[in-house]
Amino acid sequence: SQTIHQWPATLVQPVGSPLSLECTVEGTSNPNLYWYRQAAGRGLQLLFYSVGIGQISSEVPQNLSASRPQDRQFILSSKKLLLSDSGFYLCAWVAGAINVYNEQFFGPGTRLTVL
Amino acid sequence: AQKITQTQPGMFVQEKEAVTLDCTYDTSDQSYGLFWYKQPSSGEMIFLIYQGSYDEQNATEGRYSLNFQKARKSANLVISASQLGDSAMYFCAMVRGYQKVTFGTGTKLQVIP
Numbered sequence: 001s002q003t004i005h006q007w008p009a010t011l012v013q014p015v016g017s018p019l020s021l022e023c024t025v026e027g028t029s030n031p032n033l034y035w036y037r038q039a040a041g042r043g044l045q046l047l048f049y050s051v052g053i054g055q056i057s058s059e060v061p062q063n064l065s066a067s068r069p070q071d072r073q074f075i076l077s078s079k080k081l082l083l084s085d086s087g088f089y090l091c092a093w094v095a096g097a098i099n100v101y102n103e104q105f106f107g108p109g110t111r112l113t114v115l
Numbered sequence: 116a117q118k119i120t121q122t123q124p125g126m127f128v129q130e131k132e133a134v135t136l137d138c139t140y141d142t143s144d145q146s147y148g149l150f151w152y153k154q155p156s157s158g159e160m161i162f163l164i165y166q167g168s169y170d171e172q173n174a175t176e177g178r179y180s181l182n183f184q185k186a187r188k189s190a191n192l193v194i195s196a197s198q199l200g201d202s203a204m205y206f207c208a209m210v211r212g213y214q215k216v217t218f219g220t221g222t223k224l225q226v227i228p
Contacts, residue, residue: 032214043206044160044218059215088158094214101148101167101210106160 002027006091006107013114019064019078021110023091026072031093033074034104035066038088050074086114117142119207119219126224128197135182136192136222138207144168148210149190151181154221155203163205166190197226 003026013019025031032051036044046059048066056066063082067075074091091107118141128134140149151163166174166181174181182191194201207219 034214034216036218043220044208044216046215046217049215090160092160101165102214103150103162103165104210104214104216105162109158111158 002093002105004091004093004105004107006089006110008110009108010111011113013081013112015083015114016080019076019081019085019112021076021089021091021112023074023076023107024072025074025093028072028093028095030071031095033068034092034094035074035076036090036092038090040087044090048076081114083114086112088112117144117147117209117211117217119209119217121207121219121222123222124220126222128194128201128224128226130199130226130228131196133193133195134197134224136194136205136207136224138190138192138219140188140190140207140209142188142209142211144211149181149183150208150210150216151179151190151192152206152208152218153201153203154206160206164192194224199226199228202226 005024034049035047038044050056050068064078089110092104094102094104120139147168149166153161164174164176164179164181166183173183178195180193202225204221206221208216210216
């Protein structure tokens with residue numbers, strides 16, 4: 001069966017510090033991968049998605065970046081965190097078929113607080 | 116641009132009664148999918164139900180059904196026989212090319228004993 005992992009589960013970082021959040025998927029190959037951010041009490045905002053190794057698409061310009069160094073690994077980074085980067089970050093995967101809309105499976109999330 | 120609108124920020128329902136959570140969407144695509152997810156206070160996103168734009172029958176999954184009215188661009192979630200464990204945030208979402216999903220702002224459902 002497929003599983004998706006995210007770490008860390010919670011993170012408190014000072015403004016201006018770097019960030020690295022990791023997401024890995026097991027039990028599937030060539031998934032589409034996604035990073036979402038959820039501000040407190042709000043819906044999910046798609047940040048990045050990737051259809052393959054090294055292929056990253058950004059949905060919202062910001063000081064975050066994403067990388068996909070391996071097929072089942074997706075990393076969210078920042079060189080300098082802002083207060084507005086605080087939120088709940090969710091990674092998700094879906095089977096990569098383009099013309100069939102499949103359920104996205106979400107990881108447990110990382111709760112980031114920037115102070 | 117695609118947009119999902121959930122006009123009910125909060126809803127209350129008596130245990131064992133049915134409740135409808137509203138969702139309208141805006142897209143110029145002919146092919147799309149609509150989802151409902153549940154998010155308990157723990158934060159995890161739980162898939163509930165899916166409706167394809169070409170599906171003629173309304174989707175059902177146990178106590179969940181999706182009232183799909185394509186001409187009105189609405190995809191309301193109906194929960195029958197509400198349970199205390201149904202208390203959570205509910206998100207309507209639409210998927211388009213490359214499986215990109217747009218989420219609504221959510222409805223907080225509280226089930227009253």
